[in-house]
Amino acid sequence: MIRWAYAFIDRPRDRFPQACAFWAAVTGTRLSELRGPDGEFVTLLPRGSADAFVKAQAVGGPGGAHVDLAVDDLAAATVRARALGAAPVLAEDGLEVLRSPGGLLFCLVPWEGEASRPAPVEGPGGATARLDQVCVDVAPEAFDAEVAFWSALTGWESVETRLPEFRRVLSPPGLPLRILMQRLDTPGQPIGAHLDLACSDVEAARTWHESHGAEFVSRGAAWLVMRDPAGGLYCLTTRDPETGRAG
Numbered sequence: 001m002i003r004w005a006y007a008f009i010d011r012p013r014d015r016f017p018q019a020c021a022f023w024a025a026v027t028g029t030r031l032s033e034l035r036g037p038d039g040e041f042v043t044l045l046p047r048g049s050a051d052a053f054v055k056a057q058a059v060g061g062p063g064g065a066h067v068d069l070a071v072d073d074l075a076a077a078t079v080r081a082r083a084l085g086a087a088p089v090l091a092e093d094g095l096e097v098l099r100s101p102g103g104l105l106f107c108l109v110p111w112e113g114e115a116s117r118p119a120p121v122e123g124p125g126g127a128t129a130r131l132d133q134v135c136v137d138v139a140p141e142a143f144d145a146e147v148a149f150w151s152a153l154t155g156w157e158s159v160e161t162r163l164p165e166f167r168r169v170l171s172p173p174g175l176p177l178r179i180l181m182q183r184l185d186t187p188g189q190p191i192g193a194h195l196d197l198a199c200s201d202v203e204a205a206r207t208w209h210e211s212h213g214a215e216f217v218s219r220g221a222a223w224l225v226m227r228d229p230a231g232g233l234y235c236l237t238t239r240d241p242e243t244g245r246a247g
Contacts, residue, residue, distance in 0.1 A: 003111035004070035010063040011230040019230035028121035050118035053176035070111040120241035127204035130241040133196035198239035
């Protein structure tokens with residue numbers, strides 16, 4: 001059973017400090033000490049007693065995002081993931097790195113009692129935002145299979161949205177992250193993932209993020225595409241930061 005979920009912000013090693021500073025600022029968190037053989041991991045620690053659910057990793061390529069799922073029984077969850085079509089990548093004590101059938105990296109880790117979801121963060125002027133969604137970007141020919149995999153792996157129902165190119169995998173109440181599946185327009189595109197923030201006022205959030213070095217990229221039906229100081233794309237959405245529902 002999945003008890004918690006972490007969003008991992010994967011950013012190029014040469015711009016990792018800028019990425020960490022930016023994401024700590026816009027999520028209202030502080031950075032833990034660096035971990036790993038090369039100082040490549042850091043946790044974004046929320047204020048107060050809430051549990052962390054965002055981490056960052058320095059990577060050799062352009063980066064993106066991935067999910068860590070915290071489970072009751074790591075061995076059983078790994079067997080299940082492989083039976084559903086996940087490919088093993090790396091196994092260490094307390095960590096299983098796998099690839100989904102479409103090729104997206106994700107991790108299974110033991111649950112360590114995390115249970116308290118941080119509140120939305122208030123920016124300048126009182127607008128609030130919450131990093132609460134990982135969007136998986138999938139080529140059209142792989143979309144249905146990838147949706148089926150994530151729904152089966154998590155045990156969460158997948159539902160249609162108002163836009164036909166999206167499917168939502170509904171996480172239980174209390175978990176800090178949702179999974180959104182996006183069908184790309186062009187066949188053959190490699191799978192990837194990006195982060196979404198729910199915002200009470202996307203224009204105010206844009207101004208706030210730009211003040212910390214982000215750049216506006218484009219406007220969608222209910223979201224703004226942004227680029228962080230490390231070059232990573234993410235979205236500011238009009239969803240309610242408290243409920244996650246479409247605005």
